[in-house]
C-alpha cells in the first residue's frame with residue numbers, strides 16, 4: 001500500500017486535513033459500554049447483548065438467523081466450514097478483494113481458485129465455467145466497495161453445478177439486490193465491523209447471516225468450540241449445570257458484550273443516518289461527475305443493484321487524460337483530499353500463494369496431493385486482466401456519514417481541478 005494513501009485514509013490523517021474522522025460512535029455508546037464493566041457480564045454467555053444484537057441484525061437484514069463473531073474473516077471461515085467446505089475442495093473467489101476473502105478459504109482447508117471481475121469491480125460470471133473442476137464446491141462473491149454484484153447469473157451457475165454461494169458483504173452493509181438485502185441472496189452472507197467499515201463494533205467484529213436454520217446451528221457451534229449450542233441454550237433455560245457436549249471441532253470466535261452494545265447502537269441509526277447520508281453523498285458525486293470529460297464510469301447503482309457506498313470508485317478515462325489513477329490519487333492527496341486508489345486486484349501475486357506457503361511443514365493444503373491438484377494451485381501463472389487493468393484507472397473517494405456536504409464538495413472541486421489540468 002502506498003504510504004500517501006495510508007496518511008489520507010486513516011482517521012488522524014483525515015482530521016488533520018479538516019475532514020471529520022471516521023469512525024465515530026453513537027453518543028449514548030460511551031455510557032452504555034460501562035454497564036458490562038460494572039456488572040462483570042462481559043462475555044457472550046454471561047450477558048444478554050450478544051443475542052440481542054444477533055436478533056436485531058437478523059430483523060434489520062430480513063433474514064432468519066444472524067450469528068455474531070470476532071471479525072469478518074472469522075465470519076467467512078465460519079460460513080465456509082459450516083457448509084462442510086474443507087480439505088479437498090476448491091472455492092472460486094475474485095482475485096480482486098481484501099486478502100481475507102481468499103485466506104478464509106485456505107483457513108477452512110480448501111483451495112481458492114481466482115476469478116477475474118468485470119469493470120464494475122465485482123465477480124465476472126462469464127469466468128465461472130472455465131474455473132470449474134471436480135473439486136469445486138462453492139463461490140465467494142464479494143460486493144466490493146459497496147457495489148452490489150449481479151447475483152442472478154452467479155446463482156444460476158451455482159444451482160446448475162450444485163455449488164454453495166457465500167456473499168462477502170464486508171464492504172456492503174445495506175446493499176440490495178432485486179429487493180433483497182445482500183447476504184440473503186446466497187446460502188450465507190458475511191459481514192465485517194472492522195474499524196474502517198460501514199460501522200464498527202469497536203474496532204473488530206463480524207456477522208454471518210442465513211435463512212437456513214440447520215446451517216445457523218452449525219455456525220453457532222463452529223463459532224463456539226464446536227459446542228452443541230442448541231443443547232447449551234436448553235440447559236441454560238432450565239438453569240441446569242452445563243455438560244460438556246462438543247460435537248465437532250470448532251473455534252472460539254465469540255463477540256464480546258461491549259462489541260455487541262456498540263453494534264446495537266450503530267444499527268439503530270444505520271438506515272436513518274449512516275446509509276442515508278452515504279446515499280445522499282453518492283448522489284451529489286453522481287451529479288457532479290456524470291458526463292464529465294475524463295470520467296469513464298461511476299459506481300453501479302440501479303434499482304436491481306442498490307449500492308451501499310462504502311467507498312465511491314471512479315474509473316478515469318485514460319484516453320483523454322495525461323495521468324493515470326495512481327498519479328491522480330497522489331496529486332489529489334497532496335491537495336489535501338482523503339482518497340485512495342484501488343484495493344488489492346491480484347491476490348495470486350501474494351507471496352503466500354506464489355510460494356504455496358500454507359500450514360505446517362507440508363504447506364497444507366497447497367502441497368498435499370490428496371487435498372489439491374497441482375494445476376489448481378499454479379498461482380504464479382494466473383492472470384486476471386480486468387482486475388489488473390482497474391489499478392491504472394480507479395480512484396476512490398470517501399463518503400463517510402460524519403462528513404457534511406461541504407466536505408463532499410471539497411472532494412468534487414479538487415477532482416475537477418485536477419481533471420482540468422490534465423486533459424490531453
Ligand SMILES: Cc1ncc(COP(=O)(O)O)c(C=O)c1O
Pocket residue numbers: 071072073074097098100101142168170171191192193194204205206
Ligand atoms: C472484502 C472483505 N472481506 C473480508 C474482510 C475481513 O474482515 P475483517 O477485517 O473484519 O476480518 C474485509 C476487511 O477488510 C474485506 O474488506
